[in-house]
Amino acid sequence: MKLKDKGLTAQDVKSLVKKYMIETYERYDFVCERAKGMYLYDDKGEGYLDFYGGIAVNSAGNCNDKVIAAVKEQIDDVMHTFNYPYTIPQALLAEKVCKTIGMDKIFYQNTGTEANEAMIKMARKYGVEKYGPNKYNIVTAKQGFHGRTYGSLTATGQPDNACQIGLKPMLPGFSYADFNDLESFKSLVTENTIAIMLEPIQGEGGVVPATQEFMKGIRKLCDDKGMLLLIDEVQTGWCRTGKVMAYMHYGIKPDIVSMAKAMGGGMPIGAICATEEVSKAFTMGSHGTTFGGNPLCCAGSLAEINELLDNNLAGNAEEVGNYFMKKLKTIPHVKDVRGKGLMIGIEFDSPLGKDIKHGCFDRKLLVTLIGTSVIRVLPPLIANREDCDKAYEILKSAAEEAYK
Secondary structure (H helix, E strand, C coil): CCHHHHCCCHHHHHHHHHHHCCCCCCCCCCCEEEEEECEEEECCCCEEEECCHHHHCCCCCECCHHHHHHHHHHHCCCCCCCCCCCCHHHHHHHHHHHHHHCCCEEEEECCHHHHHHHHHHHHHHHHHHHHCCCCCEEEEEECCCCCCCHHHHHHCECCCCCCCCCCCCCCCCEEEECCCCHHHHHHHCCCCEEEEEECCEECCCCCEECCHHHHHHHHHHHHHHCCEEEEECCCCCCCCCCCCCHHHHHCCCCCEEEECHHHCECECCEEEEECHHHHCCCCCCCCCCCCCCCHHHHHHHHHHHHHHHHCCHHHHHHHHHHHHHHHHCCCCCEEEEEEECCEEEEEECCCCHHHHHHHHHHCCEECEEECCCEEEECCCCCCCHHHHHHHHHHHHHHHHHHCC
């Protein structure tokens, strides 16, 4: 949709948004009319190098041709139907996902937070039905982030985060341990604990990867105590970190894993995958969704996943990410560079992140900010060294200006 085709100006759009929309985002000051590959384009045709990727969504590139073709093909047949009839895209995607990541069953959702809600519900129902009515407690990590609906929000171990302010009380049955501290988790496990729920890399917590020792220890703890391991791969999943799923870096397997974002390549879809045994907790009528498994979204998702796998974008993320991280460490005032693959956090030694973020925008680079000092980059996984070189120069220039 173009401004000129609607008889609008960029200011008209901004005014309509200001008048009619409830705004909870700090907007970039441009109207995005078009997106392709590594770039977003404004109404004047100016390109912005995209190093936030719709927050880890557009992993095969903005408006990937194969995804567009799949959606166009499906839209002429069935746009939507509830989950009573069988649909072809739903079945083919289920097979692709389960075989690719070695899980037994899938349940479709629309978003990451809904996927995490489903994961929490499945774990609790499994615990109560197998062990008794009090077996529903879940231990999560401090500084984790799992979403904005009440279950996933309660699982988010950030009580002072703006996303929880004014919304308490949270749901009962959750406790919060220190990330990467196995003993902290052990201390919170009780006879009523059914699961531990983790991100393999804390995204909103500052792009902090789990250590190998910690993840191995958590898996063993769950096995020893008869608990479930729930892995939140909403942001890390589907090749972002250099593996198809980030838990694969650690040589472990979850009992339930959630996913979304890159799974759809721009189409709104999420899911949980579970082992055969645990999946039995969801019986007829115990959970549901109107739009989850929508054939249009499933068609787009199947095309996106095929693009990620067929083009080895996990391998590209690893190679290009390692290259980029080494360069980023040479920017003045960088305190730390963390992450895996093309999920990278750049921590500066002063709370000037907002100035650096806006400086990048002024130079036509799009990045995100965590807190006051961590710039997060999540580019499409088609990014190459030349894209990273350009982003590096802009980040360096923006940082130098911010520190003057």
